[in-house]
Amino acid sequence: MSANATTSATKTSRTRAKKPRVIKASQHILEVVSDSGEGAQKCGQSFGLISAKMGNGVWTVEIIPAEIQPPVRTPGSASGVRIRLGEDKITNWGDETNLVIAFNEQVLLSRHRLDALADNATILIESAWETHEDPSVRQAWTTAMEELSTKSYRFINVPMEEQTLTITDNPRRGKNMFALGVLSWIYKRDMDKVRAQITDQFVKKGDEVVKANIDLVELGETWASKNIEFRIDVKPTAPEQEMVVMNGNQATAMGAIASGMELCSMYPITPATSVSHSLGDIFETFGGIVHQAEDEIAAIGVAIGASFAGNVAFTVTSGPGMALKTEFIGLAVMTETPLVIVDVQRGGPSTGLPTKVEQADLLAAIFGQPGDVPHVVMAPSTIEDCFHAVITARRIAETFRCVVMVLTDANLATGVQPFVRPALDTRWHAAPLNLEPVGDNASPYDWNNDTGLSQRFIPGQPGGMFTATGLAHDKNSKVDYSPDNNEKTMAMRSRKIAVLQSTLKPPTVHGEDDGDILVVGWGSTKGAIEEAVDRANETGLRASSLHLTFLSPLEPGLKGIFSRFKKVMTVEINYSDRVGDPYITDESRRRGQLSWLLRASTLADVDCWTRVPGQPLRPGAILDAIVKNIPIGATHD
Amino acid sequence: MSANATTSATKTSRTRAKKPRVIKASQHILEVVSDSGEGAQKCGQSFGLISAKMGNGVWTVEIIPAEIQPPVRTPGSASGVRIRLGEDKITNWGDETNLVIAFNEQVLLSRHRLDALADNATILIESAWETHEDPSVRQAWTTAMEELSTKSYRFINVPMEEQTLTITDNPRRGKNMFALGVLSWIYKRDMDKVRAQITDQFVKKGDEVVKANIDLVELGETWASKNIEFRIDVKPTAPEQEMVVMNGNQATAMGAIASGMELCSMYPITPATSVSHSLGDIFETFGGIVHQAEDEIAAIGVAIGASFAGNVAFTVTSGPGMALKTEFIGLAVMTETPLVIVDVQRGGPSTGLPTKVEQADLLAAIFGQPGDVPHVVMAPSTIEDCFHAVITARRIAETFRCVVMVLTDANLATGVQPFVRPALDTRWHAAPLNLEPVGDNASPYDWNNDTGLSQRFIPGQPGGMFTATGLAHDKNSKVDYSPDNNEKTMAMRSRKIAVLQSTLKPPTVHGEDDGDILVVGWGSTKGAIEEAVDRANETGLRASSLHLTFLSPLEPGLKGIFSRFKKVMTVEINYSDRVGDPYITDESRRRGQLSWLLRASTLADVDCWTRVPGQPLRPGAILDAIVKNIPIGATHD
Amino acid sequence: MTDCSLLTCGVEDERTFEMDDYADAMPRWCPGCGDHAVLTAVERVLEKEQLRPEQTVFVSGIGCSSRFPHYLDTYGFHGLHGRALPLATGVKLSRPDLNVFVVMGDGDCTSIGAGHWLHALRYNMRMVVLMLDNEVYGLTKKQTSPTTPLGFPTNTQPRGSYLPPLNPISVMLGMTNASFIAQTADWVPAHLFETIEAAFHHDGFAFIRVLQRCPVFSANIFERAVKSPDLTELLVDDQGINVTNLGGLYKNLLRHDPSDLDRARWLAEPSDKIRLGLFYQNQAHPKYEETRKVKHHTPAEKIALLNTELDRYAV
Amino acid sequence: MTDCSLLTCGVEDERTFEMDDYADAMPRWCPGCGDHAVLTAVERVLEKEQLRPEQTVFVSGIGCSSRFPHYLDTYGFHGLHGRALPLATGVKLSRPDLNVFVVMGDGDCTSIGAGHWLHALRYNMRMVVLMLDNEVYGLTKKQTSPTTPLGFPTNTQPRGSYLPPLNPISVMLGMTNASFIAQTADWVPAHLFETIEAAFHHDGFAFIRVLQRCPVFSANIFERAVKSPDLTELLVDDQGINVTNLGGLYKNLLRHDPSDLDRARWLAEPSDKIRLGLFYQNQAHPKYEETRKVKHHTPAEKIALLNTELDRYAV
Ligand SMILES: Cc1ncc(C[n+]2csc(CCOP(=O)(O)OP(=O)(O)O)c2C)c(N)n1
């Protein structure tokens, strides 16, 4: 964009707008981005919540700077929220952004460089920098505009600082609310809902703060109504059911409470920690405890101890913490102590990309423990799922006396989405401790030979005294290294998982039941994959998709489903070598983790298309992958 | 065996033998078993070493009681050594035992109950218990003999205590040497070599001890020559090459020295610890250090620190320790710090069967680390291999700046076998530290785009200063979370392993290159599998086998090899569900770990036959499995 | 620990227990192993206190000493090497009504478990913690432990250990919230018994270091002390552990007020005497299971509460 | 640490270094973060000692503070949370010629890293160890740390932390082999500098706890101390750290002989004053890198030795 264009935009913004043009859209993606510390996150989150409460479909994703304290006015400083707004349910973050409100041109650059913005995106930008007294700032502006001009963005200058200074002293703390006002006007938000949201948010800080913020929002609204010549109408649909809106970590926390858990034993780690923050505030009210242990090993140890003592407990962590829990996972499986572990996956390997999304803990979750350690691994694929997965996990853990891992990820953790308000059920809760004496001659591991299931004794139960041990043991928990006992007990621990498998339903194909390509996914990519498939279908491609919740054991019927498609391909956010790269052959190729699993299990030639951008996948990119991978000669009907 | 038969055996042993019958055998399995503490292990180990030194093929396996201090005269107390002796090279522990010398009938019972003894085994047994003054001992004897009579063992009573008391006060400490004398006579051992071995063993304790032990051995020899009416002749073959004889952990330790490593950083854990014991004695002489860290996490951390500082270090552990090292493995891979990890696998899961063999860490070794962590996993399959594997591992670790895991197991660790004395080579050693300044503009990760390889900087090198980090980073090791950088660096770390794969040779098939069944194995089962295949071939079955050393990356050409066999089946010492068991379907079946890997990689329908007895597999049992699994209608030619 | 819990309160229990009622499998330690004496002393305490076996949990790590729970007919958790304390913390946190005992080895507690050890002292939950200190790794057959004497040869350090031994007592005396720190020896059974008794009655985290003979791997370490009672000094005090009647064998009595932290530290420093007794006691520290006490609710109550909570997220 | 090593001995080095030569990337800590001051003080020490950047290694864990090595143009290893000390041990053990500095956060060092912390004190290897103690988890955005004051609210313990803070100084004073234990504060730069200088010259493991402001998450914790120098007591001694000239601001000087362990322990107990200075020093303990010193050999020599060794296994 040339300096010229900027100027003209500026002009526009300074003249009173005529009756604004209303653009109707079934969905629209906007983002608010500022220097870290300027509050774009608060602004965007509020906008998302307000929209959800109005009945729009919403999916928000946080924009997080890499550094603790990046220098201001640099691309590295970009912080904010990206909101996809829809008339109906929104299941993923979508493709490029349509509208941005940026607090300076440098943070905008960062979004531009990430290819985050649509070619024709509308950009509302703080105009103060263009005419800043410091020539180096002006220079930076010009250079940035030059770089931005490679795309045909439409710029609208917004005098955020100038305007906010009319009612506050510190624009750094006021711009975000002003921006909220601007956006509220553009997207025709219900101003009562806006005011209510702000009140809710600042009520703890006192009336004055509430009022100051409302004033800023109204200032923004007024300014926009006079200066912006278009409005965007993404019509909210009054939901048929009661809805709640929260992010995935909040949903996980609420699910834990709903399941009746009473102990969350954890050690802080991004992006898992906020599950415990959500609980920290309220868990005690429910008779629950958040125990922050001295490390991840102690955290799981405490959970296992509590569970041994009759309480189903859970621990929540991310990759590096999962690594540390490995040994204790083996002990829980060996002693058949029920346990739920939530792994909020982040980018790896090692410390990796702590705040970014990846789905690369799958194989480690399933196979990571030395020795033979049968257990359950499941992955919610929506924020709503996060709530229900914990409840399911707890029930499985107790019924099967086993370990259940729930793999969410940074995308679900921080993404915000409305979903149907769950109808709580007392049956989700653990049965109260039963300390009745055990029957005569009962054993702590009276495995049913067919199912491997056994009854659990709890300290306090007269007659049930036994010593749980990680050593090979017989049904009375006595150490036993004999070959027969080892063969048998290994079988019992494995059998339980086969029994669980026998109760699972085959997954439903999204789209036609046969076709040219089947995309298989797991976890947070569901919405994006299904949208891509739908769009592929619209263009006449015979694509379908399948999304798995249970990864270990795998859901039944996969082989049959796969056989009805010409090509099967997983789409995952983890690493795979690309065909055609140097030294990469069919033999040496590292493959996506789910594809690996499915190949071994079904012997179908499951290909994969995976990326590790540290970001959710775009439906558009998945669509491209479908188009490129659809077998040549596939029918377009 | 009835009381009658016992008595007659006793009679035999009391009358002077006529000229003994000499039984020629190409191989023979004997064992010495006593209460823990009575020295059967020393006796058996000496017998094995003497035999190896004479030129016999030898494979010894330790018999270890489960408890620290089991009560004497109970089956749980059985402690000793099992020796398979051969005219030629012996590659595995064989099938049932042919001859036992047992210090009491209870430890014998334990062997009997484990089905360790051939139906017609010869049993030399201490006769004192039959006529013991304590009636409960006599009763125990009678009951035991009753139980033992279900097989047609041939008993020979040996008055061990009576005899040893003629020259020592404490028979508990003398019987083992007496037994060595008896065995030496029966197996026609070279008595000079026997005396030399004893001298070697006791020389530190002084001449008197040496003499006392030699006297006991000679007493045993004399007694046997007068009372035993047969001798067993397993002819030693003078080896063509110089040989050494040691167990796998000693071989690992020697290999580490031969590779030029200078730091073994470890924490004790069975069955890995004795690697460090072997080094503890001598490593300092070589300029090496055994650092016993405070735990397994610190152990690997110290090794990584040392390696970062220019020293290639290694750590050695077993399953539970591997679990604890998981997080640091990710860091080493991410920072591309060379590292060798030896995992001496034991029975699992969890604490499991600490002293017993299992091959169940394979998938955890390959996939156990959260995130995408490309590295190398290899498995020596003989004791000789243990020596060479460490050398290979070190070279790969340095050349590829990567982590190499070497998986041995309890069978290799404690088994003793002679092998060709290695011709040491200075090229195996690390190059001396080169602290020359780095070139201008050189980067600590100047990845070659094709190979992913880069040059390593070491503290002390002027100009090379960089900060290694587990966070995503660019070629200068600066933190970089951008999508492009992440995609690229992930590819670079993966590419290196593909390059290594491209240098590997396809494995050689043992037996015919095509046929009805191909047995695939890895690690310590090689000898038993190949013997089983040879025996299958002798009976006309078209079986072959393939043994893999590299598990990650896999050796090339597998798909092609598999396609030439009607059935492919792995044989492993780890758990798999058995077809036909309740709830076990093709979909729900847990499979052997290698078979899982091969299925995913080759899409061949690789079946598995696995067992977890906590013991090595017998070639006879593998042969049975081959017979049962050979496809119906397979040609017998 | 004798508190009547929510769960069992009011249950009439007419049973009485004898020592044998607490014994399970026959202990499998070597003859002469100090662990036998500790087991006996513990069984005596259980009998004396008439603890209900089903209300009592022994948690251990991995090592010879950690086989302990297997030999008792109570509930037990034989866990992972170094990790007994986190497991015990979980048990006690979720079930304050249970009597919790922890048994660890010296490597278990002060080497691989060192971090948990420090933090368990901080939590100060009511439990009796026994560290059976044979100053060597027993189960894995003689490697150096943090408490191994300087110069003592082992299989990993055959030329003698390189570091002076870690002093568990002085470390704990530096920890915030330390509340009961005692030392005793397996070969002074009366003292051993009284110390465990006192620990059981302590209202908080009661740590006992038991000097423990391992005739197999560290036979000579305690030999002199066992043979010459004169090398031992008994800390006595009306507030502490008062076992003066040890057959007149132990003549060196030292009055020590267990609330005197400075003197406790001084007494804990290496000296030519082995000091047995209560070094330090302070019952004023809050217990974590109490500061974290929460009111429990029925599922129905929780649902009501959660519904209110969900209102905050309502659209 | 200034020892001339085998490897670099005799190399003439004519270079001189200025503070800027040690600086790498622009630090990314928040404005007002105490870590900035520590970085500056460290750079001053590097300059004063003219340490060659390539002979110097900074090792850290994970946390705000652990970004430290990234901001210096020396070698660095930004490791894992809690694991800086094992990495540093490996570096120093294999390369005693290098100058090793370790930087950790309070959670890093005393929570997840507590076990390594104790054992690193035992090893007593020559290195300077800085714990930047903001008494909170910074990088993960405000959770309770072991050193968090009782009652201070965080995101995991919004009703205030449940435990009194762990006192790192008193814990270390209980550790065998502790050899240099000092405390300083980011807001007293002269004292900070002198303390690091003294640590650098200490012949062993020199541990410094730096009280460090985190204006974002624990702003009020040190506020009073920063504003009222009267609340601070400086430990001074000819053998210790003698920074009396702090612009006359810090008037409470306390003479303390750093070899006096008992008094050091007493001084380390919580009081109404913040005490800065050298609590304890003892250079008599052997250093592990020296007790473990081995003679290196050429590959050819090693082969000869190994051949002799193999003879023992010859058939
Ligand atoms: C994670 C892990 N590391 C190491 C071991 C091996 N191991 C078992 S017991 C033990 C130490 C035993 O010494 P100690 O704790 O002093 O107990 P003791 O046997 O002397 O009673 C070790 C290293 C293990 N089981 N698990």
Ligand SMILES: Cc1ncc(C[n+]2csc(CCOP(=O)(O)OP(=O)(O)O)c2C)c(N)n1
């Ligand atoms: C194994 C592991 N657990 C947890 C984390 C998450 N984490 C990163 S820094 C940190 C604590 C930071 O606090 P502190 O050590 O006091 O350093 P500060 O940020 O305050 O300087 C945590 C819990 C991690 N990176 N790795």
Ligand code: SF4
């Ligand atoms: S090895 Fe030592 S500690 Fe272990 S049981 Fe035997 S005597 Fe006791």
Ligand code: SF4
């Ligand atoms: S969060 Fe606190 S400790 Fe971290 S950089 Fe900011 S001020 Fe410093």
Ligand SMILES: [Mg+2]
């Ligand atoms: Mg011990």
Ligand SMILES: [Mg+2]
């Ligand atoms: Mg901190």
